[in-house]
Amino acid sequence: MNKKTHEPIIHLVKRVEVNQKQAWGIRIGAFLLSILVCAIVSTILSGRSMGFFFTNFFKGIFGTERRIWNLLHETAIILLIALAVTPCFKMKFWNIGGEGQVLMGALGCAVIISQMGGEYSDAATIITSLVLSIAFGIVWAVIPALFKAKWNTNETLLTLMMNYIAVCIVNYFIKKVDPMGTGGLTFSEGVIGEIGGNEFILKIIVVIIITAIMGVYLKYTKHGYELTVVGESENTARYIGINTKKVIIRTLILCGVLCGIAGFLLVSATNHGIGSSSTVGGRGFTGVMISWLGHFNPLGIALASFIYVFFSRGAVQVGNLGRLGSSFPDIICGIFLFIIIASEFFINYQVKFRNGEKIREFFMPVIKVFEKMKPNKEKSVKKDNKEQTEVEAAEITDENTDGNKKETVTENEEKEERENGEGITAIPSEESETETIKVEK
Amino acid sequence: MSEKTNENIIKMVGITKTFGTVIANKDVDLEIKHGEILSVLGENGSGKTTLMNMLAGIYYPDKGEIYVDGAEAQIKSPMDAYKYKIGMVHQHFKLINLFTACDNIILGEKLKFDSDKEKEKIKNENDGTAKGKFLAVLKYTGLPFKKFGKYLQFNWLRKKRINSLQEIVDKFGFKIDLSRKVYDLSVSEKQTVEIIKALYRGANILILDEPTAVLTPQEIKKLFDVVRNMKEHGKSIVIITHKLNEVMEISDRVAILRKGEHIATVKTSETTEQELTELMVGEKVELNINRSEPVNSVNRLSVKELTCRNREGLYAVKNVSFTAKSGEILGIAGISGSGQRELLESIAGLTKIESGDIVYYDPKENDKPTDLKQKNPTQIRELGVRLSFVPEDRLGMGLVGNMDLTDNVMLRSYSKGHSLFLDRKSPKNLAEHIVEDLSVSTPSVKTPVRRLSGGNVQKILVGREISSSPTVLMAAYPVRGLDINSSYTIFNLLNQQKEKGVAVIYVGEDLDVLIELSDRILVLCGGEVSGIVDARKIKKDEIGILMTTVPQEKVMYGEEAEGRTDE
Amino acid sequence: MVVTLIKEAIRVGMVFLYGSTGETIIEKSGHLNLGIPGIMCFGAIGGCMGANLAYGDGTNVSAFGVILSAIIFAMLFGGMMGLLYGFFTISLRCNQNVTGLVITTFGAGVLGFWSTSIGKDGITFFKVSLLFTESMFGEVGNDWFSQIFLSHGTLVYVAIIIAVIAAVVLRRTRTGLSLTAVGENPGAADAAGINVKKYKYVSCVLGAAIAGIGGAFYYLDCTRGSIEPGVIDAMGWLAVALVIFSLWRPGIGILGSIVFGFLYILPSYTTGLGFAEKEIMKIIPYAVTAFVLIVISFFNKKETQPPTSLGVNYFREER
DSSP, X not given: OOOOOOOOSEEEEEBSSOOHHHHHHHXXXXXXXXXXXXXXXXXXXXXXXXXXXXXXXXXXXXXXXXXXXXXXXXXXXHHHHHHHHHHHHHTTOOOOOHHHHHHHHHHHHHHHHHHHTTTSOHHHHHHHHHHHHHHHHHHHXXXXXXXXXXXXXXXXXXXXXXXXXXXXXXXXXXXXXXXXXXXXXXXXXXXXXOBTTBSSHHHHHHHHHHHHHHHHHHHHBHHHHHHHHHHHXXXXXXXXXXXXXHHHHHHHHHHHHHHHHHHHIIIIIIISEEETTTTTTTHHHHHHHHHHHTTTOHHHHHHHHHHHHHHHHHHHXXXXXXXXXXXXXXXXXXXXXXXXXXXXXXXXXXXXXXXXXXXXXXXXXXXXXXXXXXXXXXXXXXXXXXXXXXXXXXXXXXXXXXXXXXXXXXXHHHHHHHHHHHHHTTGGGGTBOOSOOOOOO | OOGGGGXXXXXXXXXXXXXXXXXXXXXXXEEEETTOEEEEEOOTTSSHHHHHHHHXXXXXXXXXXXXXXXXXXXXXXXXXXXXXXXXEEOSSXXXXXXXXXXXXXXXXXXXXXXXXXXXXXXXXXOOXXXXXXXXXXXXXXXXXXXXXXXXXXXXXXXXXXXXXXXXXXXXXXXXXXXXXXXXXXXXHHHHHHHHHHHHHTTOSEEEEESTTTXXXXXXXXXXXXXXXXXXXXXXXXEEEEOOHHHHHHHOSEEEEEETTEEEEEEEGGGOOHHHHHHHHHOSOOOOOOOOOOOOSOOEXXXXXXXXXXXXXXXXXXXXXXXXXXXXXXXXXXXXXXXXXXXXXHHHTTOSOOOXXXXXXXXXGGTSEEEEGGGSOHHHHHHHTEEEEEOOSSTTTSSOOTTSBHHHHHTTTTTTOSSOSBOOOHHHHHHHHHHHHHTTOOOSOTTSBGGGSOHHHHHXXXXXXXXXXXXXXXXXXXXXXXOOHHHHXXXXXXXXXXXXXXXXXXXEOSOHHHHXXXXXXXXXXXXXXXXXXXXXXXXXXXXXXXXXXXXXXXOOOOTTTTOSXXXX | OHHHHHHHHHHHHHHHHHHHHHHHHHHHTTOOOTTHHHHHHHHHHHHHHHHHHHHTTSSSOOHHHHHHHHHHHHHHHHHHHHXXXXXXXXXXXXXXXHHHHHHHHHHHHHHHHHHHHHHHHTOOOHHHHHHHHSOTTSSOOSSHHIIIIISSOHHHHHHHHHHHHHHHHHHHBHHHHHHHHHHHOHHHHHHTTOOHHXXXXXXHHHHHHHHHXXXXXXXXXXXXXXXXXXXXXXXXXXXHHHHXXXXXXXXXXXXXXHHHHHHHHHHHHOOSOOHHHHHHHHHHHHHHHHHHHHHXXXXXXXXXXXXXXXXXXXXXXXX
C-alpha cells in the first residue's frame, strides 16, 4: 500500500450552500478592510495623518445637509442605471452598453430641449423630451438584442462599440448646435427645476419607485420568471416553450426604457445640459459593476450603489482637501472594488488546503500578522473556514493533470493526512459540493 | 500473434471505487493480455466505464492496485496513462472543432529537449580537426536557439508532420484526410482522430468506450477492421460495450461486469450469446409490482412509420410504429441510445420529424384523431401529452437547478392566465403536495433544486408532470440512479396513472422492472422496432436478444399484443 | 501632405497595434480583458518613469538605453496589472467584464493622479521624448519612401516586430496552437495535457505587458512627452475594437492599426469640414468594427469567430 498521489495543494470547491451569516461576515470584513487600505493609500499619497483621511472621508459624506442629499442623489442615479442593466445580466446577456444607452437617452432629451425649450411650455417640453429619451434609449438597447437574437452576435463587444458611437453622436449634436462651444451645452428653459425647494428629491423618489417596480418585476411577474429561466438554462427554456428571442428583445426594451429615463433625469433635472463625457461620466460602466456586486437583486444593488457612492464621495473630499487631484477618487473606488470582488470569491468558493499542515507552518508568520490585523469578525470567519478545510483535506480527485502541482510532501505525511481525513470527511459534505460526483453515463 | 500473448500487460487487483454512497466498482480483478481484444460487457450502470476510466487516469481507485507489465503503476492523470502507454477514446470526444485533425492529434504533446544529450552528441561528432572544432563551437552557440525553437515548437513544417502521422494512418488502415477541420468530420471520423491521437501518443493499450454507439453498420465494420489490424500490430484493445453480437464478432475474451462486480471472464470461442446474456443480466430478480389488467383500453396515441434524426444528423428513429393505449403501460426497452430519447422528443414536439405520422385521439372530444405533427410543444402539452424526460443530466432540461421547488413546479404552468403576475400560491401548494405525497426529503419548498439528491429531483420532475392530469405520460428513465424505495414510489405513481386511464409510456433500463411493470414492451434496436411483445409472457433473455438484434424483417405483433417475435 | 498623413497614421496606429496585439493574446486564451485602457495607462506611467530614470540629467545618455528602460518599465507596469487581472479572473474566477472595468477605472485614476503630481513637481518628458521621436535610421531623406517607412522612432518598429512575432507564434507554433486550444475548449486542452492555468496566466501577463508599451509609446512619442490623461483610455477602447476588426490576427492587426490610425487623425487633417462633421468622422472606426462584428456573426464562419470560451472562466471541476 504505497499509494502516492500528488495533488494540487490548494483545492477550490464551489460552495453549494452559502452560509449567509458567514457571507455577510466576509462582506463586512471586506468593507472595513477596503476603508483601511484606502486610508493607508491616501496617507501615503498625501503625506498627512490617518486622522486626516478619516475625518474628511466622513465629512465629505455626511458633512453638510447638501452633501447627504448629493450622496443620495448620486446613489439614485447609479442605482437606476444598474437596475437597467440587471435584467440583461440575469438573462446572461452581457450588456456593457449602459453608458451608451444612457447617453442616447440624454441626447434624446437634449434634442427636444434645444428645439422646444423656451418656445413651448415647460411641461410640454419635459414630457416630449422624456418620450424621446426613452425612445432613443430603446433604440440603442434593442439593436444589439436584435443581432444577438438573429445571428448570435457577441453582445459584449457590440454594446461596447455602440458606447463609443453614442459618444460621437452626442459630440456631433453638441457641435452642430454650438460649433464654437467648449464641448457642452447648457439649458435653462424646458428643464425640471427644484421641487419644493429641493433639486434632488424628485429623482430620488423616481428611483425608489423604479427600484420597487423592478424588484416586483424580476421576482413576481411572468416576464421576470421567463428571463430568469432563459438565463439559467436555455435548454430548459426551449423545453417548456419560452420564445428566447422574444424574451431577449423584450428585456432589452425594458433596459432601454430605464436607460432613457436615466438619461432624461441627468439632462433635464441634474445637469441642465449635456456633455459627451460629463453627462454620464462612466456611470454606465459603474452600473455594470454595481449590478454584479448586488447579485442582480434590486435591494442588493441599492446597497452596493450606496456603498460605492459612499466611497467615491468620501474620496472626493479627501482628494480635494489633500490636494490629491480629481483622479484620486477613481483610485479609491478601484481599490474598493478590487477588495469587494475578491471577497465574493471567498463567499462562493471554499479554499481547501491539501497537505495543509506544512503550508500553514510555512505561512505561519504571515498568518499571525494577519490575524492581529484583522477585525474580530474576520477572524472568526477565517477559523470556520480552516476547520472545514482540515477536515476535507484528503479527498482523492480525478484532477491531477495540473502540471505545476508541487510535489513536496513525503508519502508518510500524505498518508497520515488521508487517514486523519477519512474518518471525518462525511461531516461537512452537506455544506459543500465536494468532488463532483461522476456516475457512469 | 506474438509470443507474449499469454502474458498480462495489465492486471487490476481488487479495484473498488465509490461515488458517495454509490459503489461503482467492487473488488474487481481484471487482466488484459498482450495483443488481445478484450470486451468488457455489462448493462448500463454496471461500472464498465468507471473501471476503464481508472486505467485512463480519469479516476483514481479507492482500493486496489493496477499493474502494468508486472510493475505496480500509479495512474493519476491522463498524462500518466500515456506514460504507461494506455490511451482511451471516450464516448464524448475531446476535440477542438476549429483545428484540423492533425493539429488535434499533436495538441499538447511535449517535445523534450535534453541539452546534456545534445552536448554529448556534439562532443561525439567533433572529430578533432579544425573544421570539426569550428562546427562544434557553432553548434554549441546554436543550442540555446535550438532549445528556444523546441520550446516554441514551430510547426510550420505541416507536411512533414502530416507525413509522420500518415505512417500511423497507413499502418493501421485508417481512411481519413488529416488536413480537414474537425467540424467538417463525421462522427466516425472524429472517433478515428481520437484513436490516432491515442496511437500517436504511443498507446499500446487502447480502450474504446462504446465505440459503436454512434456509428452506422458500415462504419462499425470499418472500425472492426482497424481494430483487428491494431491487434496484429501487437496492441491490446479493450472495447466497452453491451452489444452481444459485436462481442461475439470481434473479441478474443469477454469480461462481464454486473452491478459493479466482475462476474466472469470467458473466451469468446468457448461461449454463446445465450450464456453471455445470462451472465450479463443475472438471475431473475423478484419484484413485487402490482400490475392490474388494463381496463377499457382505447387507442390514445398512434405513431406510424416515424423517422427522425438526432443532433448529429444521423437517423435516430427509423420507421417506428406503435400504438399507446389508455389504461396500460407500454414499456420501451433497448440499449441506451437506440432512439428512445428522440422518439419521445418527437412525440412531444421537441425534435423535428422527418417522415411519419403521430396521431393523438383526444378523449375530451370523443377520441377525435388529432395530428400532433402540426402542433408546437406548448399545444401538444395542452392536449395532455406530457413528457417527463429524465436526461443524463437531470438538471439540464426540465428543471432549473438554481430555482427553488415552487418555481420549478410552475415551469409548466406559469404562463396560464392573462395576469402579468405570477401566481405562486397554487404552485407552492402543489410543491408541498409533491413533497408530502412522494416523501421528497428537502428542507423546504424554498430550497434550490440543485441541492437535492438525484432521487428527490426525479420525484419532483415526475410529480410535476403527473399533477397536471395528463392523458399520455411519457417517462424516460424515471428511476435512473434511485434507490429501491424511491423507485417503488415512482412505479406506484405510474400504476396509479394507468388505473386512472392514462396511456403511460415507460422507457426503462432494468429489464426485470420492464417485465413486471409494463403491459406491453416495445423493443428498440438501433432506432428500429425489433419487436412489440406481451410483457406477461416474455422472458428476460428473449428481450435481451431482441435488444441486440437489428431487425431484418419487421415482425409486428403490436396491435394485438400477442405472442412475441421470432428469433 | 498625403505623405505626412500616412506617416502620422502609422505613428498613431501603433498605439492601437500595441493594445490590440496584447488584447489578442489575452483573448486567445479565452479572457476578455476590458481593462486594456487601464493597463495602457499603467504602461504609460511605467514607460515615462523608466525613460526618465535612464535619462537622468540628460548627460551621457544613450538612446538605446533610455528606450530599453522605457520598454522594460512599461512592460513591468502593464504586466503587473495583467497579473492582477489574471489573479482575479483565473484564480478567483471573478467576472471578467467587471474585473476589466475596475482595472480601467483604477488605471485611469492612477494616471490622472500621477499626471497632476508630476505636474506639481515640474517634471516634463519633452526632452526625453526627443529620443523616442527621432528616426531609428538617423537622418532620412525627404522622399516619400523614407518619410513613410524610415522616419519613425524605434518603438514603431518594435510594435510591428512584436505583432509579427505574435502572429507567427499564434498561427505557426505549437505554443500558439495550445493557446488557441485553451481559448476554444479548455476542457479538451486540459485532457490533452496542456496546463490551462499556466497558459492563461502567461497570456494575461504577456498581453498586458505588450499593451503597456502602447501606453508608454503614446505619451513618449505621439504627444512628445506631454501627459494628457483621458485620451489614452479612449484609445484603449479602440485597441479592443481593433482586435475584432483584425479577426484575432495580429498580422491583419498591423494593417488594421494603420487604418484606425488614419481614421483617428483624419478629422484634424481635413479642411473645409465643420466641427460637427469631424465628430461624425470619429464614429467610423467604431462603426466599422461593429459592422465587422455583425458580419462575422452573420456568415458564422468558424475561423473568424471570437474564441469559443471567451468570457467564460474555466473551472475544471465543472468539466
